[in-house]
Amino acid sequence: xxxxxxxxxxxxxxxxxxxxxxxxxxxxxxxxxxxxxxxxxxxxxxxxxxxxxxxxxxxxxxxxxxxxxxxxxxxxxxxxxxxxxxxxxxxxxxxxxxxxxxxxxxxxxxxxxxxxxxxxxxxxxxxxxxxxxxxxxxxxxxxxxxxxxxxxxxxxxxxxxxxxxxxxxxxxxxxxxxxxxxxxxxxxxxxxxxxxxxxxxxxxxxxxxxxxxxxxxxxxxxxxxxxxxxxxxxxxxxxxxxxxxxxxxxxxxxxxxxxxxxxxxxxxxxxxxxxxxxxxxxxxxxxxxxxxxxxxxxxxxxxxxxxxxxxxxxxxxxxxxxxxxxxxxxxxxxxxxxxxxxxxxxxxxxxxxxxxxxxxxxxxxxxxxxxxxxxxxxxxxxxxxxxxxxxx
Amino acid sequence: xxxxxxxxxxxxxxxxxxxxxxxxxxxxxxxxxxxxxxxxxxxxxxxxxxxxxxxxxxxxxxxxxxxxxxxxxxxxxxxxxxxxxxxxxxxxxxxxxxxxxxxxxxxxxxxxxxxxxxxxxxxxxxxxxxxxxxxxxxxxxxxxxxxxxxxxxxxxxxxxxxxxxxxxxxxxxxxxxxxxxxxxxxxxxxxxxxxxxxxxxxxxxxxxxxxxxxxxxxxxxxxxxxxxxxxxxxxxxxxxxxxxxxxxxxxxxxxxxxxxxxxxxxxxxxxxxxxxxxxxxxxxxxxxxxxxxxxxxxxxxxxxxxxxxxxxxxxxxxxxxxxxxxxxxxxxxxxxxxxxxxxxxxxxxxxxxxxxxxxxxxxxxxxxxxxxxxxxxxxxxxxxxxxxxxxx
DNA sequence: GGTATGTTGCCATGGCAACTGTGA
DNA sequence: TCACAGTTGCCATGGCAACATACC
Numbered sequence: 004x005x006x007x008x009x010x011x012x013x014x015x016x017x018x019x020x021x022x023x024x025x026x027x028x029x030x031x032x033x034x035x036x037x038x039x040x041x042x043x044x045x046x047x048x049x050x051x052x053x054x055x056x057x058x059x060x061x062x063x064x065x066x067x068x069x070x071x072x073x074x075x076x077x078x079x080x081x082x083x084x085x086x087x088x089x090x091x092x093x094x095x096x097x098x099x100x101x102x103x104x105x106x107x108x109x110x111x112x113x114x115x116x117x118x119x120x121x122x123x124x125x126x127x128x129x130x131x132x133x134x135x136x137x138x139x140x141x142x143x144x145x146x147x148x149x150x151x152x153x154x155x156x157x158x159x160x161x162x163x164x165x166x167x168x169x170x171x172x173x174x175x176x177x178x179x180x181x182x183x184x185x186x187x188x189x190x191x192x193x194x195x196x197x198x199x200x201x202x203x204x205x206x207x208x209x210x211x212x213x214x215x216x217x218x219x220x221x222x223x224x225x226x227x228x229x230x231x232x233x234x235x236x237x238x239x240x241x242x243x244x245x246x247x248x249x250x251x252x253x254x255x256x257x258x259x260x261x262x263x264x265x266x267x268x269x270x271x272x273x274x275x276x277x278x279x280x281x282x283x284x285x286x287x288x289x290x291x292x293x294x295x296x297x298x299x300x301x302x303x304x305x306x307x308x309x310x311x312x313x314x315x316x317x318x319x320x321x322x323x324x325x326x327x328x329x330x331x332x333x334x335x336x337x338x339x340x341x342x343x344x345x346x347x348x349x350x351x352x353x354x355x356x357x358x359x360x361x362x363x364x365x366x367x368x369x370x371x372x373x374x375x376x377x378x379x380x381x382x383x384x385x386x387x388x389x390x391x392x393x394x395x
Numbered sequence: 396x397x398x399x400x401x402x403x404x405x406x407x408x409x410x411x412x413x414x415x416x417x418x419x420x421x422x423x424x425x426x427x428x429x430x431x432x433x434x435x436x437x438x439x440x441x442x443x444x445x446x447x448x449x450x451x452x453x454x455x456x457x458x459x460x461x462x463x464x465x466x467x468x469x470x471x472x473x474x475x476x477x478x479x480x481x482x483x484x485x486x487x488x489x490x491x492x493x494x495x496x497x498x499x500x501x502x503x504x505x506x507x508x509x510x511x512x513x514x515x516x517x518x519x520x521x522x523x524x525x526x527x528x529x530x531x532x533x534x535x536x537x538x539x540x541x542x543x544x545x546x547x548x549x550x551x552x553x554x555x556x557x558x559x560x561x562x563x564x565x566x567x568x569x570x571x572x573x574x575x576x577x578x579x580x581x582x583x584x585x586x587x588x589x590x591x592x593x594x595x596x597x598x599x600x601x602x603x604x605x606x607x608x609x610x611x612x613x614x615x616x617x618x619x620x621x622x623x624x625x626x627x628x629x630x631x632x633x634x635x636x637x638x639x640x641x642x643x644x645x646x647x648x649x650x651x652x653x654x655x656x657x658x659x660x661x662x663x664x665x666x667x668x669x670x671x672x673x674x675x676x677x678x679x680x681x682x683x684x685x686x687x688x689x690x691x692x693x694x695x696x697x698x699x700x701x702x703x704x705x706x707x708x709x710x711x712x713x714x715x716x717x718x719x720x721x722x723x724x725x726x727x728x729x730x731x732x733x734x735x736x737x738x739x740x741x742x743x744x745x746x747x748x749x750x751x752x753x754x755x756x757x758x759x760x761x762x763x764x765x766x767x768x769x770x771x772x773x774x775x776x777x778x779x780x781x782x783x784x785x786x787x
Numbered sequence: 788g789g790t791a792t793g794t795t796g797c798c799a800t801g802g803c804a805a806c807t808g809t810g811a
Numbered sequence: 812t813c814a815c816a817g818t819t820g821c822c823a824t825g826g827c828a829a830c831a832t833a834c835c
Contacts, residue, residue: 454799454800458799474798475798475799475800476797476798476799477797477798478798479798479799480797480798480799482798483798493801498802500801501800502800502801690800690801694801
């Protein structure tokens with residue numbers, strides 16, 4: 004209430020802890036006499052970022068982008084502190100925030116975003132998702148404009164890592180190919196075992212329908228509409244209170260479906276189909292554990308994996324217990340593997356990021372160029388591939 | 396020029412970088428409601444320290460004292476940041492300074508000293524206070540008192556010299572063993588090649604003296620008095636204007652030393668000796684590249700490595716060019732390897748640290764427990780040892 | 788109401804570069 | 812006068828604990 008920022012940016016300029024001590028009239032140090040900032044870098048910043056209220060970028064992301072820019076432009080990079088000075092001199096009024104889950108907060112520049120048309124949007128954001136926060140209204144003391152901000156607040160507030168449907172399109176490029184995903188095994192039943200009122204033709208229909216069902220699921224996964232899979236499950240297994248296409252019900256009534264599901268042969272068929280299908284989905288979602296994936300995508304996948312079992316369980320409540328076991332067993336293995344893969348992917352990216360941020364990496368690399376790999380191996384006591392693994 | 400603050404004094408109070416942001420009337424946070432500071436610790440502080448103008452204490456020293464106090468009093472210690480708050484709440488008006496040689500500055504509390512009657516004064520005095528920096532007059536803007544401070548300023552200004560030596564003591568535990576460090580090769584010269592006025596016995600003397608010289612250097616390295624090595628070099632090679640023990644000069648006059656240094660056999664001897672000696676020093680300073688080392692120690696080593704060549708060059712200016720090449724060649728390889736080792740060490744620690752902080756590491760570990768290592772290997776495409784390498 | 792968790796103030800440390808005093 | 816080296820301003824990051832909010 005005391006001071007409002009006038010129309011202006013109003014900076015309590017640097018004011019670090021060193022500011023204590025001797026309150027001189029001229030605490031601020033004059034800008035460097037020599038304009039040591041590379042123009043190309045400034046231009047690059049202006050080309051790729053702009054100021055924007057209510058959004059934030061992790062400093063590490065910005066710096067990682069910058070490091071890549073340097074590699075590509077053959078510039079030698081400055082350290083994070085100096086880069087911070089540059090950033091703040093180019094984009095006035097940036098503020099500091101520390102966002103992230105408890106114990107994992109990261110420093111962000113608040114008031115800057117990647118330009119919509121920047122190629123950086125295609126890039127892999129750095130590790131550790133900061134999750135999408137800001138879903139709610141910003142703190143009172145932050146948002147103080149004349150009231151016109153209510154309109155698109157929901158959108159403007161999202162921080163860099165928020166996964167929206169908009170991101171989905173970009174995420175698709177990280178997926179693998181869906182070849183041979185549909186199960187190839189066939190359902191075979193000894194006709195003697197068929198229960199009352201169920202014919203061989205019904206069994207064959209089940210086989211076909213199950214594969215079509217898988218195809219539908221596959222389609223959703225390819226389009227990353229992971230939350231819709233539950234609907235397919237419910238429909239296929241005729242969850243009570245879920246409306247079913249009358250045509251389908253006519254072809255294979257729920258009653259017959261349940262009788263089939265109770266057969267051990269059918270259970271075996273489903274089990275085999277599910278395992279191979281989930282294996283394919285796995286390779287679709289995480290085609291290469293070492294290939295960088297945007298944290299928004301890993302987060303999406305992890306959330307998906309986390310909810311799988313519950314979601315499935317609620318969709319197939321009415322079917323025979325033995326079949327439930329089969330389905331749950333398969334999906335739970337799938338879920339666990341997905342989580343493991345995304346964990347490892349995250350791990351690799353974290354390592355990579357550290358190495359990129361290390362101010363000494365340059366020195367080390369130039370050192371390593373003069374060393375043969377046998378030596379490095381001895382040095383590290385592990386495979387030299389570790390270096391390749393870690394490097395950009 | 397941009398911002399004037401209203402009529403008010405407006406102190407940039409604590410003013411950390413966080414101070415930017417949202418200028419509220421009450422930016423300062425109230426003192427903790429609960430007096431969580433242990434009374435015994437406050438009393439201990441009051442017993443052992445008092446405020447004093449013009450003197451400073453390294454924070455690390457103060458904190459080390461505190462840690463010892465905690466051990467003795469069976470208190471569990473707080474971390475340095477919290478301890479800082481305590482200190483500043485007990486001794487008001489402390490200011491921050493960063494003192495030390497270039498590249499080795501350390502944070503000090505300025506305006507506090509150990510009480511004259513404190514037992515802390517009995518603690519480890521320095522081994523060999525190098526060049527106890529002469530206390531000059533404080534900067535104008537620092538010394539602002541009424542003028543009564545001139546009296547003992549010279550004495551009061553000197554900063555606590557034991558600061559670094561205390562770290563040094565702790566650092567020694569990270570060193571390797573100095574076994575077989577002294578070069579074993581012998582100087583052999585065909586007597587026909589001996590120059591005018593130099594006898595075989597002189598050559599043998601050189602051999603002995605050189606090994607003693609190495610021993611002296613080794614001793615300094617063991618005690619991490621790395622900055623004193625330059626002195627030994629100067630003395631051994633009789634740098635002009637550096638006083639030499641007359642006894643030494645009598646045994647092997649500079650003139651003979653230079654003649655010997657011009658011999659290719661002697662150069663070969665020195666070269667071999669130096670390479671093996673530096674190799675030993677390397678294993679002493681960095682016995683294991685993967686073992687964590689305090690960053691203060693790596694920094695010390697890196698600084699040492701960085702200055703080696705310059706320091707050597709300035710110490711051996713007068714000796715034959717060929718010998719200079721030999722010496723510089725060896726030391727430069729040594730320096731580079733030291734830097735490479737410390738880089739790698741730093742790297743490993745950085746990776747480790749990231750992984751420790753990662754919120755997903757726990758999940759990943761528990762996942763991994765259910766996977767056999769062959770699987771992991773396939774998964775990663777690299778040796779599974781990478782995981783061991785990275786993990787705590 | 789209580790509990791869980793994200794955010795932020797205040798402390799810490801460290802790197803670089805500008806400033807500054809000193810000595811060759 | 813110039814080079815060197817100590818000091819310090821401004822940036823960075825991280826930990827802890829108080830605060831604030833959201834969710835029982």
